[in-house]
Amino acid sequence: MSDRLFNVHFTAEGVCVGKLRNEVNLTAVEPFQVNRMLATDEGKFQGGEDTSPTPLEFFLTGLVGCLMTQVRVFAKRLKIDLEDVKVDCRARWEALPDPVGPYQGRPVGFEIDVDVTSSADPARVAELVSAARRGCFVEQTLSQANEIVHSLKVNGQAQPREE
Missing domain, CATH: 2.10.70 (Complement Module; domain 1)
Structure with a gap:
């Protein structure tokens, strides 16, 4: 089960x-x-x-929006009063030389500030935000290695997979 x-x-x-x-x-x-x-x-x-x-704008909107949503959804379920939630995110990437393409992108890091206005005990709010981070599918995707499998067709013909 x-x-x-x-x-x-x-x-x-x-x-x-x-x-x-x-x-x-x-x-x-x-x-x-x-x-x-x-x-x-x-x-x-x-x-x-x-x-x-741009795709990166959607990506960051997804990250910030997911975390803000989870804070509010979890607060309701945990019966924690919220007046307001604000999330600020600073994200950085760098473009590095690539042997074939013009460059390759690499993340440098993400800094996320969560500002909660609530009459609840600050320790409960901290637990709430921690739980919301664990429940945020976007943040959890970023926080661990993921397998990404590609396939390629050229002119409709499947190409051998790269390993």
């Missing part, structure tokens, strides 16, 4: 629709079902047209 409470499963299918603009069809499979289209673009620096947020 599993201790799992629920699964979270999404799919995302992207297509190129401009210089660097992409339209990504996102489907939430479980624990709820919804389908949305989100577009990404790059600014002029990368050769894009700045028609929508």
Whole structure:
């Protein structure tokens, strides 16, 4: 018997629709079902047209939004009064030389400040934020190594996988 409470499963299918603009069809499979289209673009620096947020903007929005949501959801379930929650995140990456491409990206780090206004005992608020961090799927994804499996088709033909 599993201790799992629920699964979270999404799919995302992207297509190129401009210089660097992409339209990504996102489907939430479980624990709820919804389908949305989100577009990404790059600014002029990368050769894009700045028609929508960049992938990194969405990424940071996901991180901050997930943590803020979990703090509020967990506070309700733990019966901790919240008046306000603010999260500030500073994220840094660097571009390094790459033997094939123009560069390779590498994260430098993330600094996240959580500011909670609450009449609850500060120790309970600290426990709440700690629990919310453990429940934030985005932060948990960042905090551990993940296996990412790619496949490649060229002209419709599957290519051997790189190991």
